[in-house]
Amino acid sequence: MSGQKPRTLFDKIWDAHVVETLPDGTALLYIDLHLTHEVTTPQAFDGLRQAGRRLRRPEATLGVIDHNIATDASRYTGIVDPESRVQVETLERNAAEFGMPLIPLLDQRQGIVHVIGPELGRSLPGMTIVCGDSHTSTHGAMGALAFGIGTSEVEHVLATQTLLQKPAKNMKVEVNGTLPLGCTAKDIVLAIIGRIGTAGGTGHVIEFAGDAIRALDMAGRMTVCNMSIEGGARAGMVAPDETTFDYVRSRPMAPKGEALERAIAYWRTLPSDPGAQFDTVVRLEAGDIAPQVTWGTSPEDVLPITGLVPDPEAAEDEARREQMRRKMQYMGITPGQRLQDLKVDVVFVGSCTNSRIEDIRAAAAIARGRRVADGVRAMVVPGSGLVKAQAEEEGLDRILREAGFEWREAGCSMCLGMNPDKLTPGQRCASTSNRNFEGRQGPGGRTHLLSPAMAAAAAIAGHLADVRDFQPKGTV
Amino acid sequence: MQAFTTLTGIAAPLPKANVDTDQIIPARFLKSISRTGFGKNLFANFRYKEDGSENPDFVLNQEPYRKAEILIAFENFGCGSSREHAPWALLDFGIRCVIAPDFADIFHNNSFKNGVLPVKLPRAVCEQLMEDARMGGNARITVDLEREVVVRPSGEEIPFKIDPLRRHLLLNGLDDIGQTMQRAGAIDAFEAKRAAAQPWLAAPAEAPATPPGA
Numbered sequence: 229m230s231g232q233k234p235r236t237l238f239d240k241i242w243d244a245h246v247v248e249t250l251p252d253g254t255a256l257l258y259i260d261l262h263l264t265h266e267v268t269t270p271q272a273f274d275g276l277r278q279a280g281r282r283l284r285r286p287e288a289t290l291g292v293i294d295h296n297i298a299t300d301a302s303r304y305t306g307i308v309d310p311e312s313r314v315q316v317e318t319l320e321r322n323a324a325e326f327g328m329p330l331i332p333l334l335d336q337r338q339g340i341v342h343v344i345g346p347e348l349g350r351s352l353p354g355m356t357i358v359c360g361d362s363h364t365s366t367h368g369a370m371g372a373l374a375f376g377i378g379t380s381e382v383e384h385v386l387a388t389q390t391l392l393q394k395p396a397k398n399m400k401v402e403v404n405g406t407l408p409l410g411c412t413a414k415d416i417v418l419a420i421i422g423r424i425g426t427a428g429g430t431g432h433v434i435e436f437a438g439d440a441i442r443a444l445d446m447a448g449r450m451t452v453c454n455m456s457i458e459g460g461a462r463a464g465m466v467a468p469d470e471t472t473f474d475y476v477r478s479r480p481m482a483p484k485g486e487a488l489e490r491a492i493a494y495w496r497t498l499p500s501d502p503g504a505q506f507d508t509v510v511r512l513e514a515g516d517i518a519p520q521v522t523w524g525t526s527p528e529d530v531l532p533i534t535g536l537v538p539d540p541e542a543a544e545d546e547a548r549r550e551q552m553r554r555k556m557q558y559m560g561i562t563p564g565q566r567l568q569d570l571k572v573d574v575v576f577v578g579s580c581t582n583s584r585i586e587d588i589r590a591a592a593a594i595a596r597g598r599r600v601a602d603g604v605r606a607m608v609v610p611g612s613g614l615v616k617a618q619a620e621e622e623g624l625d626r627i628l629r630e631a632g633f634e635w636r637e638a639g640c641s642m643c644l645g646m647n648p649d650k651l652t653p654g655q656r657c658a659s660t661s662n663r664n665f666e667g668r669q670g671p672g673g674r675t676h677l678l679s680p681a682m683a684a685a686a687a688i689a690g691h692l693a694d695v696r697d698f699q700p701k702g703t704v
Numbered sequence: 705m706q707a708f709t710t711l712t713g714i715a716a717p718l719p720k721a722n723v724d725t726d727q728i729i730p731a732r733f734l735k736s737i738s739r740t741g742f743g744k745n746l747f748a749n750f751r752y753k754e755d756g757s758e759n760p761d762f763v764l765n766q767e768p769y770r771k772a773e774i775l776i777a778f779e780n781f782g783c784g785s786s787r788e789h790a791p792w793a794l795l796d797f798g799i800r801c802v803i804a805p806d807f808a809d810i811f812h813n814n815s816f817k818n819g820v821l822p823v824k825l826p827r828a829v830c831e832q833l834m835e836d837a838r839m840g841g842n843a844r845i846t847v848d849l850e851r852e853v854v855v856r857p858s859g860e861e862i863p864f865k866i867d868p869l870r871r872h873l874l875l876n877g878l879d880d881i882g883q884t885m886q887r888a889g890a891i892d893a894f895e896a897k898r899a900a901a902q903p904w905l906a907a908p909a910e911a912p913a914t915p916p917g918a
Contacts, residue, residue, distance in 0.1 A: 252867070271738065352904075377786060646731035
């Protein structure tokens with residue numbers, strides 16, 4: 229292979245999956261794993277049915293129910309909302325009709341699609357992974373090329389196990405140095421989005437690199453890759469390394485024994501070659517990052533927790549000033565206000581961004597021996613039944629419940645306002661989810677994005693708070 | 705898919721950047737299992753007040769924009785969620801073309817699959833077209849995909865570019881699944897080669913789940 233042009237991680241995975249290249253440069257790209265859920269698939273299965281088509285590779289497909297189910301005990305007695313019930317039953321019926329493996333709703337392995345893929349060992353390094361969900365970028369933490377697709381593309385993959393794609397541009401985001409106390413992967417990715425903006429990664433696949441990324445555990449890498457799409461990039465990835473391989477080793481659906489060793493030998497060839505060219509490079513110093521929180525209605529509207537609500541009059545042009553005024557009005561905040569003075573009504577720890585066992589440990593470490601402030605509803609929603617069981621084995625549920633948090637069943641919950649967990653108009657929420665768009669958590673709801681530890685601190689304080697003022701009490 | 709050739713119609717101005725897909729169609733309306741019927745909830749959080757009545761200040765509740773077939777907006781249109789319900793909602797309302805300085809990738813893809821044409825034009829041009837659109841029912845805008853031009857009410861023609869393959873599919877209303885299935889032989893060969901080189905990809909070590917009823 230000597231003399232070959234140095235390639236990036238993305239280039240290598242892309243090249244290994246091109247079935248054919250069409251004359252105009254569009255690739256027919258092979259898809260190794262297709263994850264499905266109830267919201268973005270009914271119309272795709274309908275299309276297959278109408279055309280008399282079948283699933284090309286049912287065994288490369290895995291379905292799970294996550295978006296619109298309740299996260300309280302009501303799921304055990306049947307889904308109350310009639311439309312949600314129809315959507316869930318439709319996925320179950322389609323799975324049976326087309327022979328698609330589906331994790332049953334009441335199975336302990338049920339959970340958010342982007343939590344269970346890696347957790348079960350289904351998402352592996354070097355794979356191409358798609359799902360009808362923009363946060364599919366999460367699986368890029370495994371060293372895979374993973375991106376969200378629309379329902380027409382879901383149908384295309386179900387029928388052909390391929391997609392028609394143009395190659396993306398390569399972007400490298402390098403984070404070097406040591407992350408200060410109180411900062412997490414969430415703070416890294418919010419700081420990155422603050423730097424590049426919500427469209428900064430459009431048309432690109434981001435490779436997250438640098439020693440601060442290498443130092444993250446798999447949960448942290450998933451948090452970072454998850455929010456690539458909030459920076460406009462369809463996919464984010466981290467090169468596979470020993471941390472990745474150790475994670476894969478214990479997963480039930482992952483290869484074992486000799487097959488695994490052979491796979492690891494291949495995965496070791498995937499990291500970007502020295503001298504590989506990136507179209508765009510962005511560098512951040514981890515040491516400069518402080519605990520982050522969003523103030524507006526776009527993930528790029530982010531500041532350190534010690535900051536003040538910005539002044540629209542300082543913006544460069546009238547269009548931007550008007551946009552900021554609109555955001556402030558929606559969020560119910562005024563220029564110059566201290567972010568730490570913003571009282572919260574609801575605290576949500578969960579979502580495909582931050583609902584893994586490490587996230588729940590971080591929230592519990594702050595909650596231990598403390599109480600949720602009066603008038604605050606605080607909820608913790610584990611990302612899967614397995615995360616929930618693990619947390620209960622570690623006694624984290626008890627710590628959280630004693631502090632006044634609700635301890636709930638796995639699902640997407642209050643991330644997107646399509647199940648019973650929603651904000652009411654005007655409610656302010658400290659949320660570990662990924663989007664602070666207008667109405668995202670319910671019409672009129674006001675979302676501040678932050679890390680699980682910061683969310684727990686806000687629950688205790690009753691307002692946005694600096695986690696660095698909350699030393700853990702004892703050990704968890 | 706309905707072909708897109710030339711469209712002449714009323715354009716609605718939406719002078720906003722970062723119009724995300726949660727704004728286009730909020731998640732609580734994604735529960736339908738059909739592709740149609742989403743139009744009534746297009747921009748629901750802007751179009752309706754809390755009591756469900758129409759918000760007269762929102763452009764699509766005003767004449768003549770209730771019949772708009774073109775939407776003009778600013779940067780990063782369609783960012784956020786991958787939901788194809790966004791182009792479905794636009795289409796169901798009657799909008800077949802969105803003109804903006806740029807689009808988020810997934811929305812851009814999804815639009816082409818549904819016969820909704822996303823046209824990228826520089827911000828300054830979008831501002832001019834927005835002024836045209838504000839003139840209402842007498843100022844129709846033409847979008848000609850065959851010739852790749854937008855025609856302003858004044859008759860001025862503004863060229864745009866669309867990826868040739870996408871343009872071909874859209875002009876002819878072609879279903880790309882059928883096209884890909886004609887390449888089944890190449891996919892078979894790829895799979896065989898891959899199964900030999902990377903046997904761990906063949907099937908998961910543990911059967912994930914039994915299909916219900918199987």
